[in-house]
Amino acid sequence: MTDAPPSPRSDYDRAITLRPTTTPGRYAAEFSDQWLIGSAVNGGLVMALATTALATRIGEVGGHLDPIAFSGYFLTASQPGDVVVDTEVLRSGRTLTTGQVSVSQPGRGGIPVERMRALVSLGDLAASAVPIRAQAPPPMPPPEDCVSSSEQRPPGLEASALLDRLDLRLDPATAGWAVGRPSGRGEIRAWLRLADGREPDPTLLLLALDGLPPVAFDLGIQGWAPTLEFTAHVRARPAPGWLQLRVTSENLSGGLMEEDAVVWDSTGRLVAQSRQLCGVRVPDGYTVPG
Amino acid sequence: MTDAPPSPRSDYDRAITLRPTTTPGRYAAEFSDQWLIGSAVNGGLVMALATTALATRIGEVGGHLDPIAFSGYFLTASQPGDVVVDTEVLRSGRTLTTGQVSVSQPGRGGIPVERMRALVSLGDLAASAVPIRAQAPPPMPPPEDCVSSSEQRPPGLEASALLDRLDLRLDPATAGWAVGRPSGRGEIRAWLRLADGREPDPTLLLLALDGLPPVAFDLGIQGWAPTLEFTAHVRARPAPGWLQLRVTSENLSGGLMEEDAVVWDSTGRLVAQSRQLCGVRVPDGYTVPG
Numbered sequence: 001m002t003d004a005p006p007s008p009r010s011d012y013d014r015a016i017t018l019r020p021t022t023t024p025g026r027y028a029a030e031f032s033d034q035w036l037i038g039s040a041v042n043g044g045l046v047m048a049l050a051t052t053a054l055a056t057r058i059g060e061v062g063g064h065l066d067p068i069a070f071s072g073y074f075l076t077a078s079q080p081g082d083v084v085v086d087t088e089v090l091r092s093g094r095t096l097t098t099g100q101v102s103v104s105q106p107g108r109g110g111i112p113v114e115r116m117r118a119l120v121s122l123g124d125l126a127a128s129a130v131p132i133r134a135q136a137p138p139p140m141p142p143p144e145d146c147v148s149s150s151e152q153r154p155p156g157l158e159a160s161a162l163l164d165r166l167d168l169r170l171d172p173a174t175a176g177w178a179v180g181r182p183s184g185r186g187e188i189r190a191w192l193r194l195a196d197g198r199e200p201d202p203t204l205l206l207l208a209l210d211g212l213p214p215v216a217f218d219l220g221i222q223g224w225a226p227t228l229e230f231t232a233h234v235r236a237r238p239a240p241g242w243l244q245l246r247v248t249s250e251n252l253s254g255g256l257m258e259e260d261a262v263v264w265d266s267t268g269r270l271v272a273q274s275r276q277l278c279g280v281r282v283p284d285g286y287t288v289p290g
Numbered sequence: 291m292t293d294a295p296p297s298p299r300s301d302y303d304r305a306i307t308l309r310p311t312t313t314p315g316r317y318a319a320e321f322s323d324q325w326l327i328g329s330a331v332n333g334g335l336v337m338a339l340a341t342t343a344l345a346t347r348i349g350e351v352g353g354h355l356d357p358i359a360f361s362g363y364f365l366t367a368s369q370p371g372d373v374v375v376d377t378e379v380l381r382s383g384r385t386l387t388t389g390q391v392s393v394s395q396p397g398r399g400g401i402p403v404e405r406m407r408a409l410v411s412l413g414d415l416a417a418s419a420v421p422i423r424a425q426a427p428p429p430m431p432p433p434e435d436c437v438s439s440s441e442q443r444p445p446g447l448e449a450s451a452l453l454d455r456l457d458l459r460l461d462p463a464t465a466g467w468a469v470g471r472p473s474g475r476g477e478i479r480a481w482l483r484l485a486d487g488r489e490p491d492p493t494l495l496l497l498a499l500d501g502l503p504p505v506a507f508d509l510g511i512q513g514w515a516p517t518l519e520f521t522a523h524v525r526a527r528p529a530p531g532w533l534q535l536r537v538t539s540e541n542l543s544g545g546l547m548e549e550d551a552v553v554w555d556s557t558g559r560l561v562a563q564s565r566q567l568c569g570v571r572v573p574d575g576y577t578v579p580g
Contacts, residue, residue, distance in 0.1 A: 068546070069519040069567050071361035073388050073409045075381040090407060091365040095545075096518065098363050100407065117380060117390065119363045119407060121518060131543035133476065133509075133578060186423070219423075228386065228411060229359040231521040233567050235543055251560060253421035253525055255385075256358070258563065270541060273548065275565050277359050277523050288423060 010198035011165055012207070015045055016052045018085065025087045027053045031105075033080040037162040040077035043116075043227050044210030047072050050101040050118050051203050053085040058122060061089065063097035066125040066202045071231040072118035082106055083115075096121045125202055125237045134235075135273075137244050137264040143169040143191040147178065149213075166211055167195045174218065182220040184290030186249040188212050191242045200238040200265070202272075208243050209261045209274040215247045216257065216280045220289045225278040228256070232274040241266030255279055300488035301455055302497070305335055306342045308375065317343045319373040321395075327452040330367035333406075333517050334500030337362050340391040340408050341493050343375040351379065353387035354412040356492045361521040362408035372396055373405075386411045415492055415527045424525075425563075427534050427554040433459040433481040437468065439503075456501055457485045464508060472510040474580025476539040478502055481532045490528040490555070498533050499551045499564040505537045506547060506570045510579045515568040518546070522564040531556030545569055 008014045015035055018027040029049055031041045047070060055065045086102045098121045107113035140146070146169035171189035176182060192211055193200070200208065209232050214225035244264040249257050257280050263272040298304045305325055308317040319339055321331045337360060345355045376392045388411045397403035430436070436459035461479035466472060482501055483490070490498065499522050504515035534554040539547050547570050553562040 069363070071363070071409060071519065071521055073359070073361070073380070073411060075388060090363070090404060098365060098407075114380060117388075117409060119361060119409060119519075121363060125544075131541070132572065132576070133540065133542040133547075135540045229361060229409075229521070229523075231361055231519070231565065233519075233546075233548060235541060235546070250423065250425045251421070251525060251563065252423040254415075256523075256525070257423075258523060273541065275521065275523075282422065286422070 010194065010196050012194055012198050012204065016049050016203070018053055018056060025057050027056065027085045027087070029083040029085060031078055031080050031083055034161050034165060036080070037160045038224050041079065042162045042207070042210065043074060043230065044207035046078050046103055046116050047118070047206040047210065047230065047232070048203050049083070050085060050103050050116065051120055051206060054087045054099045054101050054120050055122060055203070057087040058089060058097050058099065063089070063092050064122040064124055066123055066237070067120060067206065067232070067234050068096060068123040069121040069231070069233055070118060070206060071229065072116050073229050074116050074227050075114050078103070078115045079105060084112065096123045125234065131270065134270040135262060137268050138189060138246055140171045140189055140191070140244065143242055146170055146191060147172055147175045165195055167193050168211070177217040177220065182218050182289050184219060184288045186215055186219050187246065188215050188218055189246045192245055193242050199240040200243055202234050202237055205234050205238060205263055205272040206232055208245065208263050209272055210276070212245055212247050212261070214278070215249045215259050219252070221280050221282060221286070223281050225280050228277045228279060230274060230276040232272060234272045236269055236271045238265035238271045239267045239269070252280065255282065300484065300486050302484055302488050302494065306339050306493070308343055308346060315347055315377045317346065317375045317377070319375060321368055321370050321373055323370040324451050324455060326370070327450045328514050331369065332452045332497070332500065333364060333520065334497035336368050336393055336406050337408070337496040337500065337520065337522070338493050339373070340375060340393050340406065341410060341496060344377045344389045344391050344410050345412060345493070347377040348379060348387050348389065348412060353379070353382050354414055356413055356415040356527070357410060357496065357522070357524045358386060358413040359411040359521070359523055360408060360496060361519070362406050363519050364406050364517050365404050368393070368405045369395060374402065386413045415524065421560065424560040425552060427558050428479060428536055430461045430479055430481070430534065433532055436460055436481060437462055437465045455485055457483050458501070467507040467510065472508050472579050474509060474578045476505055476509050477536065478505050478508055479536045482535055483532050489530040490533055492524050492527055495524050495528060495553055495562040496522055498535065498553050499562055500566070502535055502537050502551070504568070505539045505549050509542070511570050511572060511576070513571050515570050518567045518569060520564060520566040522562060524562045526559055526561045528555035528561045529557045529559070542570065545572065
């Protein structure tokens with residue numbers, strides 16, 4: 001017999017587990033090396049952890065618990081190790097509670113280095129009515145007819161632990177970049193679920209929105225595309241099962257591109273959308289392929 | 291003879307004029323009734339003021355001065371009167387400086403009430419190269435063949451002072467809602483400039499992105515559409531002259547809709563884009579027109 005809470009069975013639930021601290025609104029957590037993409041902890045996980053912390057804080061004082069809008073500014077790359085999450089409730093209204101979250105890790109000499117700061121509005125997605133207007137999901141072959149990223153790893157990301165956490169199936173029509181034939185259209189479509197079968201919820205959608213390879217790959221631009229700013233809108237609670245995703249980009253200039261993601265659940269309902277501004281290293285003499 | 295600085299000739303420059311205070315990073319300003327839309331000060335002006343304050347702060351310590359990414363969460367409606375803007379620099383990097391801004395006004399008993407909190411990254415738009423990919427502006431009749439909002443005021447906004455500050459010309463193809471015939475497509479296109487002829491700059495683009503009537507009007511939904519969250523990306527310095535705008539929406543559910551805006555300058559170059567999440571009051575028994 002023990003009074004310890006049961007250990008979460010899901011990798012994801014373990015990764016967003018928070019411990020209270022003696023400072024009001026402050027929580028402690030740990031980033032494991034199981035969520036690395038390249039040399040940094042996946043930004044989607046940082047966003048999910050931040051949102052969980054704010055919802056925990058709001059739950060203590062009473063308020064809304066589902067993420068509705070999330071804007072995160074990424075300041076430095078997150079690393080495996082100790083994490084501190086500071087939360088502040090800015091306003092509690094009738095339908096929304098808005099707060100601020102700061103994610104930091106100890107740097108040299110233990111001095112905190114801020115990884116991400118975010119503004120977040122939480123509400124109640126159960127109150128969401130049937131959508132009046134919504135983007136329909138694009139036609140795609142079923143997951144079993146798509147390209148599994150565990151078989152066909154993106155160039156340069158072969159050893160990324162994040163890809164072992166996700167079951168990612170790329171639409172063959174938008175996966176040419178994985179075999180050296182980027183389309184130049186700037187679009188990647190995929191099915192996504194957690195590899196351990198843990199079902200999606202509103203907070204996990206933040207991870208999903210940032211879970212696909214950089215859309216720059218479909219423009220023939222390799223390498224890491226660090227997120228500077230990421231804003232997500234969660235529109236409904238996802239049904240169990242696969243999530244369907246589409247990421248696109250229309251504007252690339254000055255070493256920056258926008259990347260728009262949309263997520264539909266297994267019933268075809270639009271459940272979240274996002275836009276991020278990310279950095280890209282455009283090779284000299286680059287021209288858009290296709 | 292006087293030592294007072296020259297009064298800005300432009301209404302807009304007067305509206306974003308800041309006074310230093312004795313508190314580091316804090317500035318004072320005033321909202322006039324000249325920027326009211328309905329019963330609140332226009333959110334675009336709040337964003338432009340916040341960005342100006344952060345750029346002023348960063349200018350004092352050295353850093354980047356052009357807005358690149360801006361995410362504002364609107365907490366309460368701004369009113370004419372005294373304003374306090376608090377700024378905090380979070381990180382100064384090689385290409386970007388990121389900070390936080392809080393805009394507040396004195397409430398009952400002088401207790402500050404926060405109007406908006408924002409995260410902002412600033413950089414140097416002069417470094418922006420020729421765009422590699424960019425959305426092209428839609429074909430539109432020239433401003434002189436469009437519908438002037440000073441002649442045809444949106445229903446319910448006939449007396450809004452903001453409309454006197456702007457020279458707004460609606461594309462007749464997307465202005466049916468102004469005469470009771472919304473298209474149901476969820477799109478409004480327009481030309482925009484300041485009525486006093488003040489030329490656009492990067493910070494003014496934040497005002498422009500929020501300067502059109504709510505796209506809900508084109509869905510036949512009247513009334514105020516309060517912004518909950520607004521994120522803008524500024525991609526280039528605008529050339530002098532008219533700005534061309536398009537706002538669209540694809541998703542409406544649970545009393546919330548996203549509104550995407552794109553701005554091109556007079557040379558047809560994409561200079562900024564934004565997405566906001568706003569509240570809409572959908573009438574009982576509503577169906578999308580058209």
